[in-house]
Amino acid sequence: MSGDKESIKRMADMLKSGATMLFEHCPQCGSPLFKLQDEIRCPKCDKRVVIVKAGEKIPDFSRSELLSSVETTVLYVLQEISERVRGEKDVLKMEAYGRMLAMWLDVLEKVKKRQQV
Numbered sequence: 001m002s003g004d005k006e007s008i009k010r011m012a013d014m015l016k017s018g019a020t021m022l023f024e025h026c027p028q029c030g031s032p033l034f035k036l037q038d039e040i041r042c043p044k045c046d047k048r049v050v051i052v053k054a055g056e057k058i059p060d061f062s063r064s065e066l067l068s069s070v071e072t073t074v075l076y077v078l079q080e081i082s083e084r085v086r087g088e089k090d091v092l093k094m095e096a097y098g099r100m101l102a103m104w105l106d107v108l109e110k111v112k113k114r115q116q117v
């Protein structure tokens with residue numbers, strides 16, 4: 001597709017001129033939208049996009065909500081796993097649980113890092 005190269009160039013140009021990438025996607029083509037000053041544009045369709053949802057702070061709000069919901073889930077899973085480890089006698093299974101714990105702790109750490117941003 002020749003249009004792809006064009007849109008990538010437009011994206012780069014927008015970023016160079018200080019545009020920020022949004023969490024919203026173009027309703028037409030699904031590519032990420034960019035905001036420059038008060039204008040939201042789709043680099044692929046090369047046109048202005050009006051986001052129907054009110055307010056400009058939607059990403060922050062829904063993002064922090066999502067993260068805290070993920071955090072709750074991860075904490076729940078961690079608790080579940082550690083309870084199972086306690087009742088486990090099979091060392092091989094314990095090892096598997098250990099790997100799971102490490103993986104979920106890693107997820108938790110990533111969520112926490114994102115919450116600080």
Ligand SMILES: [Zn+2]
Nearest residue numbers: 026029042045
């Ligand atoms: Zn588009």
